[in-house]
Amino acid sequence: MQTNLVQEFAAQPEGLEAEAILRSCVHCGFCTATCPTYQELGDERDGPRGRIYLMKMFLEGRETTEKTREHLDRCLSCRACETTCPADVQYGRLLDISRGLMEERLERPRQERWLRQALIRVLPNRRLFAALLYLGQLSRPLVPEPLRSKIPLRKRASPWPARSHQRKVLALAGCVQPSATPNTNAAAARVLDRLGITMVEAPAAGCCGAVNYHLGDHDQGLDYMRRNIDAWWPAIENGAEAIIMTASGCGAMVQDYGHLLRDDADYADKARRVSELSMDLGAFLLKQDLGALGLSGRKGRVAFHCPCTLQHAMGQSGVVEQVMEKAGIKLAATTDGHLCCGSAGTYSVLQPELSQRLLTNKLQALTIEEPEEIATANVGCQLHLESRSPVPVRHWIEFLDL
Structure with missing residues (x-):
């Protein structure tokens, strides 16, 4: 892809990195087949290829509107497109760069700014988030649906081991x-x-x-x-x-x-x-001897949801499943494992309607064999899935802790 970045961006390290990523795209469109938002909305601008064009236009100094940002905001950052891309386009990095530069130059409506500021001030603050979550859990019986389902029930931790090893x-x-x-x-x-x-x-x-x-x-x-x-x-x-x-x-x-x-x-x-x-x-x-755990013979089937960050960003697709099977856990069949559940960090808050549509699809895909429980590997996915799941949802490591 040919590019002509404006001098403002061409003089920045991030701009040069974005330009290199843009030039690696060959417009093939393979990415659209695995993009959850394109599958749902059918709009080229809500798929990776279309968003790449929108980011290119922004970096080249062409007019950028609220509509442009809306299509970028609707991206889950799931990076399924990267797994599919034959040209190894680093789409997630391009998106982060473009979003950061755009936030500095295109002011959001006041309500959007307040919500985003609340998220970046509350979520990373462990004590503040814990206090607000506790208050929400106390008032949960009084809160109407669908808000009630978004407040997770209180969970307790097993005690940490007292021994120390080399x-x-x-x-x-x-x-x-x-x-x-x-x-x-x-x-x-x-x-x-x-x-x-x-x-x-x-x-x-x-x-x-x-x-x-x-x-x-x-x-x-x-x-x-x-x-x-x-x-x-x-x-x-x-x-x-x-x-x-x-x-x-x-x-x-x-x-x-x-x-x-x-x-x-x-x-x-x-x-x-x-x-x-x-x-x-x-x-x-996976590199350890799991025989010491003594988990063979466990009854019941578990459906595993592999988070996008694990399979697409970290490249660990199939690894947790190997560990669970090696530990004697029976895995239930699922479909469309490459598609996002709709949690995607803050996405479920910022794009609630689309997030819920993706959640509906994911729960159907995870429960085709009527598993007793669902396992996952990310806190955001766990909370999002359990908000509407017909069966309990836990982190997969809890199935090995017996």
């Missing part, structure tokens, strides 16, 4: 997961303990930066990344063998720290090392 790994508590699904990391720690591995959370580590960065607030997102690197670095220097990600949304972000901070003289080397050490829990467990 092998140690780091884990990210994150911002939403500790209060919304507190048993995820606790279950992971217990499973790893049975394998002779100690999992440690660094107290100062918090939000991975994804919420801010994907909503166009790049500076604050990068600051969250630097904070996490500082929190993890002492343990890395002391020999932690990996940084285990139990939420694939965070995992997709942390694996990009090295790239996003590559021009930061103080953090470039550390960020690259953090990204090298970061790996999804499933990929880590």
Whole structure:
């Protein structure tokens, strides 16, 4: 694809990166076949190829309107198009760059600004989110539907193991997961303990930066990344063998720290090392001897939902399924595994109608064999699915914690 970026963008590192991505696109259209929003809306501008043209027009200085941004806003950032693309177009990176630049230059209506500001101030703040969630859970019986279903029920965590082992790994508590699904990391720690591995959370580590960065607030997102690197670095220097990600949304972000901070003289080397050490829990467990868990013979079928961040961004499609089957868990058949559930970080809040349509499709695809439960690998997907699921939804690691 030929490009002619305006000087303002051509002089910026992000602009040059966007230009290289644009030029790699060959207009083939394979991406439209796997794009959830194109499948739902049938509009070329709501598919990857059309959005690439819209971003190209913006970067070349042509008129950008609210309609242009509406089509970009409707993108889930699921990156299914990247998995399909024969030219390896880094669409997700192009979208982040374009959204960030557009946020600086095209003011949103007041109501949209307030909602987005609320999201980037509340979600990454672990204590504030926990307090508001608790208040919501207390008032849940009084709240009318459909809002009630969006407030998750209180969950309790199993106790963390007291033993300490020579092998140690780091884990990210994150911002939403500790209060919304507190048993995820606790279950992971217990499973790893049975394998002779100690999992440690660094107290100062918090939000991975994804919420801010994907909503166009790049500076604050990068600051969250630097904070996490500082929190993890002492343990890395002391020999932690990996940084285990139990939420694939965070995992997709942390694996990009090295790239996003590559021009930061103080953090470039550390960020690259953090990204090298970061790996999804499933990929880590697949390398271990799971015989010590003694899970063979488990009854009942479980449908696994592979989050977009795990299969498309992290390239880990099929890994968790291998771990679960290796541990003796029977998996139910599903369809359209490549399509998004509609959670997509803050998407379910910002695009509620389309998000619910995608959720309906996903629940139908996950329950064709009437599973007893649904498993997933990301806190956002878990909360979104369980809001309307006919069967319980849990993080997959909880099925190994028996």
